[in-house]
């Protein structure tokens with residue numbers, strides 16, 4: 001992975017003899033440049049000494065490197081060896097939020113027309129229970145008929161005028177364990 005022909009560290013078919021980070025040849029190990037807990041694979045492995053590997057653990061590689069080494073000019077050659085750009089690293093290190101739920105816009109739509117739940121149910125033929133659940137966004141499923149009835153009733157052209165997806169950002173720092 002990430003073999004740079006110009007590199008003396010990881011040429012094809014050659015075993016790297018020095019730590020990609022500090023240049024030490026002491027107790028070399030395979031280091032997951034992007035933590036394995038994130039890639040769930042052995043992608044982006046590099047040779048690193050035990051000390052660097054142990055110190056870096058699951059940290060953002062750039063933040064860790066810049067905290068530990070004064071020879072920051074080496075960073076670009078490390079990137080070339082690994083075969084990643086900085087934005088690719090950031091994309092890996094910031095997993096997309098996983099918590100989300102669907103929210104209906106019924107409260108706003110009904111308010112704009114001065115409708116209560118009972119009136120909406122009566123005028124659309126939907127059951128008051130269904131309307132109530134959608135109003136509070138407490139639903140596990142929503143069927144074709146309900147969606148099209150509401151879109152027709154409110155004159156909505158796009159699904160996201162009726163339903164939106166809400167993403168909840170996790171504490172990303174807290175997840176890099």
Ligand SMILES: [Zn+2]
Nearest residue numbers: 019022049052
């Ligand atoms: Zn090292």
